[in-house]
Amino acid sequence: ELSDKVEELDRANSDLRNVFVSTRIATVFLDQNLVIRSFTPSASELFSIIPTDAGRPLTDLATKLDYPELQTDIRKVLDTGTLMERRVCASGVDPLYYIARITPYYDMAGKISGVVATFVDISGLTRSEEYVRELHADRLRSMAEMATGLAHELNQPLSAIATYLKAIRRLLQLPLEERPASIDEALDRATDQIMRAGRIIRHLREFVADGEPNMTHESLHNLIREVFELTIGGVKDAKIQMVLALNANKDGVLVDKVQIKQVLVNLILNASEAMAACQSREITIATSLVENEMIQIDVSDTGRGLSGLDQRDPFEPFLTTKERGLGVGLSISRLIVEAHYGKIWARPNSAGGAVFSFTLSLAAQDRACAAEAKATDSRN
Numbered sequence: 001e002l003s004d005k006v007e008e009l010d011r012a013n014s015d016l017r018n019v020f021v022s023t024r025i026a027t028v029f030l031d032q033n034l035v036i037r038s039f040t041p042s043a044s045e046l047f048s049i050i051p052t053d054a055g056r057p058l059t060d061l062a063t064k065l066d067y068p069e070l071q072t073d074i075r076k077v078l079d080t081g082t083l084m085e086r087r088v089c090a091s092g093v094d095p096l097y098y099i100a101r102i103t104p105y106y107d108m109a110g111k112i113s114g115v116v117a118t119f120v121d122i123s124g125l126t127r128s129e130e131y132v133r134e135l136h137a138d139r140l141r142s143m144a145e146m147a148t149g150l151a152h153e154l155n156q157p158l159s160a161i162a163t164y165l166k167a168i169r170r171l172l173q174l175p176l177e178e179r180p181a182s183i184d185e186a187l188d189r190a191t192d193q194i195m196r197a198g199r200i201i202r203h204l205r206e207f208v209a210d211g212e213p214n215m216t217h218e219s220l221h222n223l224i225r226e227v228f229e230l231t232i233g234g235v236k237d238a239k240i241q242m243v244l245a246l247n248a249n250k251d252g253v254l255v256d257k258v259q260i261k262q263v264l265v266n267l268i269l270n271a272s273e274a275m276a277a278c279q280s281r282e283i284t285i286a287t288s289l290v291e292n293e294m295i296q297i298d299v300s301d302t303g304r305g306l307s308g309l310d311q312r313d314p315f316e317p318f319l320t321t322k323e324r325g326l327g328v329g330l331s332i333s334r335l336i337v338e339a340h341y342g343k344i345w346a347r348p349n350s351a352g353g354a355v356f357s358f359t360l361s362l363a364a365q366d367r368a369c370a371a372e373a374k375a376t377d378s379r380n
Helices: 002-022 041-047 070-080 123-173 183-208 220-237 257-274 329-339 364-379
Strands: 026-031 036-039 084-090 096-106 112-121 215-219 241-246 252-256 282-290 294-300 344-348 354-361
Touching: 026 041, 026 096, 036 041, 041 112, 070 084, 070 096, 070 112, 123 183, 215 220, 215 257, 220 241, 220 252, 220 257, 220 282, 220 294, 252 257, 252 354, 257 282, 257 294, 257 329, 257 354, 329 344, 329 354
Parallel strands: 241 282
Antiparallel strands: 026 036, 026 112, 084 096, 096 112, 215 252, 282 294, 294 354, 344 354
């Protein structure tokens, strides 16, 4: 029986050692004097610990962590028994981020005999948070560039509404038989302009909304038309002609519509800026069905082309040809498109300028319809 107990204890110790070796969480066990009792292999990278360092004070070792409060926090845990948690960074070419958690270690009598310090790598989460912040910041930057155009675009329906209301007032002052036009017709036109202004404001509110991704079944052509309404004012002010060539006969997609609008707005604004010094200024947004049940969107311009990027990847983060640009718009656009299982690329425009294209998967229903239409065409 004693032999069985010893074997069981050996197995438990072996399991514990295997856990220590395999865990990717950096963990250090310290006694009340901050002397190292044991540690996991991941901790050796943060504190430059080697096996013979067991029994040495932690303060004797160099660390990559930017954590000057480490000793103070350990002392607080030893004195109070409360858990301490911080978000810390490890220096390097590519900085790593950790959640540092210090908890009390109790002996068999229930007294605090040391602490357990764990460091959980959250670098991936941190990069995701930075991406989300950049996504929203880039959307706000886009909105700042569209502000003038939006004010111009809203002014048109508001001016038209005022004109129609004045006309209705004049008509009401005339006898019924002398009225040259119908009041109902004027009211209908005023209502149309109110609805138009409301659509512009609604699209603007959706565009700047900062929420969780919301995948819904959408008409891609309707999304393009909504972005057209958002950007047409600024495009007109820059004396740019914008053409829609929505030729795809199926356009149902499952997307986060705010994110796809962000991609379209980025491409349109980039195209507008690329044509600032050009005599010919035209943006064309075209759609077409391509293989593998995808829909392709092409945003072409007649601007300076891709030469300003010196043949480098235009979607590389922080690469920009703008004087005040951050170089994140196209990078974020690629992340959005790839998150929707599509791809995005750029090529020279045969008419001069550049063409930025991206693909999206058709929604299941439209994929079936497109496949059926393709089979019918092949039979014919």
